[in-house]
Amino acid sequence: xxxxxxxxxxxxxxxxxxxxxxxxxxxxxxxxxxxxxxxxxxxxxxxxxxxxxxxxxxxxxxxxxxxxxxxxxxxxxxxxxxxxxxxxxxxxxxxxxxxxxxxxxxxxxxx
Amino acid sequence: xxxxxxxxxxxxxxxxxxxxxxxxxxxxxxxxxxxxxxxxxxxxxxxxxxxxxxxxxxxxxxxxxxxxxxxxxxxxxxxxxxxxxxxxxxxxxxxxxxxxxxxxxxxxxxxxxxxxxxxxxxxxxxxxxxxxxxxxxxxxxxxxxxxxxxxxxxxxxxxxxxxxxxxxxxxxxxxxxxxxxxxxxxxxxxxxxxxxxxxxxxxxxxxxxxxxxxxxxxxxxxxxxxxxxxxxxxxxxxxxxxxxxxxxxxxxxxxxxxxxxxxxxxxxxxxxxxxxxxxxxxxxxxxxxxxxxxxxxxxxxxxxxxxxxxxxxxxxxxxxxxxxxxxxxxxxxxxxxxxxxxxxxxxxxxxxxxxxxxxxxxxxxxxxxxxxxxxxxxxxxxxxxxxxxxxxxxxxxxxxxxxxxxxxxxxxxxxxxxxxxxxxxxxxxxxxxxxxxxxxxxxxxxxxxxxxxxxxxxxxxxxxxxxxxxxxxxxxxxxxxxxxxxxxxxxxxxxxxxxx
Numbered sequence: 001x002x003x004x005x006x007x008x009x010x011x012x013x014x015x016x017x018x019x020x021x022x023x024x025x026x027x028x029x030x031x032x033x034x035x036x037x038x039x040x041x042x043x044x045x046x047x048x049x050x051x052x053x054x055x056x057x058x059x060x061x062x063x064x065x066x067x068x069x070x071x072x073x074x075x076x077x078x079x080x081x082x083x084x085x086x087x088x089x090x091x092x093x094x095x096x097x098x099x100x101x102x103x104x105x106x107x108x109x110x111x
Numbered sequence: 112x113x114x115x116x117x118x119x120x121x122x123x124x125x126x127x128x129x130x131x132x133x134x135x136x137x138x139x140x141x142x143x144x145x146x147x148x149x150x151x152x153x154x155x156x157x158x159x160x161x162x163x164x165x166x167x168x169x170x171x172x173x174x175x176x177x178x179x180x181x182x183x184x185x186x187x188x189x190x191x192x193x194x195x196x197x198x199x200x201x202x203x204x205x206x207x208x209x210x211x212x213x214x215x216x217x218x219x220x221x222x223x224x225x226x227x228x229x230x231x232x233x234x235x236x237x238x239x240x241x242x243x244x245x246x247x248x249x250x251x252x253x254x255x256x257x258x259x260x261x262x263x264x265x266x267x268x269x270x271x272x273x274x275x276x277x278x279x280x281x282x283x284x285x286x287x288x289x290x291x292x293x294x295x296x297x298x299x300x301x302x303x304x305x306x307x308x309x310x311x312x313x314x315x316x317x318x319x320x321x322x323x324x325x326x327x328x329x330x331x332x333x334x335x336x337x338x339x340x341x342x343x344x345x346x347x348x349x350x351x352x353x354x355x356x357x358x359x360x361x362x363x364x365x366x367x368x369x370x371x372x373x374x375x376x377x378x379x380x381x382x383x384x385x386x387x388x389x390x391x392x393x394x395x396x397x398x399x400x401x402x403x404x405x406x407x408x409x410x411x412x413x414x415x416x417x418x419x420x421x422x423x424x425x426x427x428x429x430x431x432x433x434x435x436x437x438x439x440x441x442x443x444x445x446x447x448x449x450x451x452x453x454x455x456x457x458x459x460x461x462x463x464x465x466x467x468x469x470x471x472x473x474x475x476x477x478x479x480x481x482x483x484x485x486x487x488x489x490x491x492x493x494x495x496x497x498x499x500x501x502x503x504x505x506x507x508x509x510x511x512x513x514x515x516x517x518x519x520x521x522x523x524x525x526x527x528x529x530x531x532x533x534x535x536x537x538x539x540x541x542x543x544x545x546x547x548x549x550x551x552x553x554x555x556x557x558x559x560x561x562x563x564x565x566x567x568x569x570x571x572x573x574x575x576x577x578x579x580x581x582x583x584x585x586x587x588x589x590x591x592x593x594x595x596x597x598x599x600x601x602x603x604x605x606x607x608x609x610x611x
Binding site for chain 2: 015016059060061063064065066067070083087093095096105107108109110111
């Protein structure tokens with residue numbers, strides 16, 4: 001079983017570090033995942049994570065990249081509503097890396 | 112050689128040198144086995160949830176069953192003469208140098224077991240005929256190297272006997288699933304299709320929300336109210352497209368292109384929330400049952416929505432399955448309008464509309480681009496289009512040349528029937544195989560680099576969701592930008608002069 005250590009507790013994950021149980025998510029979990037990948041979470045990162053979590057709660061899936069960029073553009077300004085900006089924040093891809101930190105399952109299929 | 116910063120570090124090969132046969136390096140890619148399917152993923156597909164106790168007997172029996180049932184497989188296992196024509200034709204061999212990625216060596220992993228148990232010579236004098244027992248070590252090799260085959264079938268083009276390694280790797284994966292050893296990526300995806308209708312796991316309400324968003328975007332960009340209908344009964348066309356088209360870039364720009372074309376042509380069409388996926392990963396794991404179940408959703412949706420035609424979006428292996436097997440798997444489709452081909456590809460629809468003069472296209476809209484085309488393996492080597500010989504190669508090019516003034520083809524032994532796989536096909540588009548994917552893309556990257564040096568190519572167009580995601584990921588490893596891969600129908604949509 002793969003785990004992530006957060007404040008001395010072992011949280012179960014899959015082989016790639018995505019949470020095994022979505023309800024285990026806390027802000028500390030996101031921070032620990034990011035730290036493992038040498039990424040420090042700024043306010044801009046948190047905007048993305050919050051939107052992903054809100055969208056997931058309503059639709060049970062991460063939003064399409066286009067929906068995400070549009071939402072971020074509305075919140076942070078049009079110059080940031082594009083995938084280039086999101087890739088600067090999340091170099092391994094907003095859909096995968098940001099989903100992981102947000103505690104969502106990894107998007108599957110031909111993506 | 113470029114060192115990249117990925118955590119599991121490896122060296123990206125150099126694409127600026129000419130394609131050549133690499134130095135052999137034993138076991139160079141032995142460490143690249145994908146994650147195994149969990150008990151839950153296996154059970155969802157009706158496979159044993161772990162390696163069963165009597166796995167050896169069951170695997171040998173299954174091999175006998177498959178080589179008896181599929182005559183092609185048996186001929187492939189019996190007829191190889193070790194001529195070597197295939198040895199330097201596989202992109203994974205060219206990219207890794209691992210001799211077990213030579214197609215003949217990959218086939219031999221199964222052939223030696225087949226000989227041992229199913230030929231007279233192999234049963235009596237195995238050491239003379241390269242026959243070997245099925246052991247744990249052999250099974251490990253099967254899992255690793257049959258999951259390093261993207262089933263692209265390039266090797267079969269060069270084999271004088273037409274031996275198709277894809278069929279061998281499909282059979283191997285089926286045997287492994289039968290004994291409880293599945294591959295996580297493919298089996299998890301198939302489970303999602305059975306449960307939610309698509310590879311992504313996109314539920315109906317999320318799909319509806321996504322399509323509404325696209326309607327708003329296109330209206331804002333063009334001033335034209337292009338619709339993206341969902342579950343609209345009595346539409347003329349049911350459009351079945353990979354779910355990546357709803358989700359990812361550059362896929363979604365192609366999806367917008369399909370909608371613009373159909374809107375401009377005044378054709379009524381719809382997506383289905385139950386058949387919201389063109390892909391059929393049942394093919395990749397060689398499972399006829401799963402393939403049939405996935406294909407049947409499309410027929411059920413077509414009947415329920417009372418459509419007249421079924422059209423497939425830009426997905427490589429979906430078109431192979433549709434073109435070759437849909438009728439066998441889920442037919443008859445006699446309820447559809449016989450005036451149209453069943454199934455039809457979206458690029459055929461666009462091509463026909465262009466021939467009929469029903470689209471107003473202005474290629475100068477793409478004058479900022481210098482474009483080439485990547486033939487996707489399953490389309491190029493396993494399908495046809497428009498009833499024209501080689502139409503699957505000429506139709507997309509004719510469309511591209513109509514919508515782009517600057518189109519150039521890559522070197523002839525890397526395109527068309529000889530096309531190189533993107534490096535991520537056949538169920539290998541998963542991050543746990545990233546090193547293999549990057550290295551397997553080498554031959555395509557070399558051809559692209561060569562053309563780029565001559566013509567300053569800005570974009571490579573493709574018609575397959577896997578190819579698009581794979582290139583978006585691996586292009587940066589070779590010094591290109593991720594957005595240099597583009598959907599064919601994005602170029603069409605951008606050139607389309609919208610009139611209402």
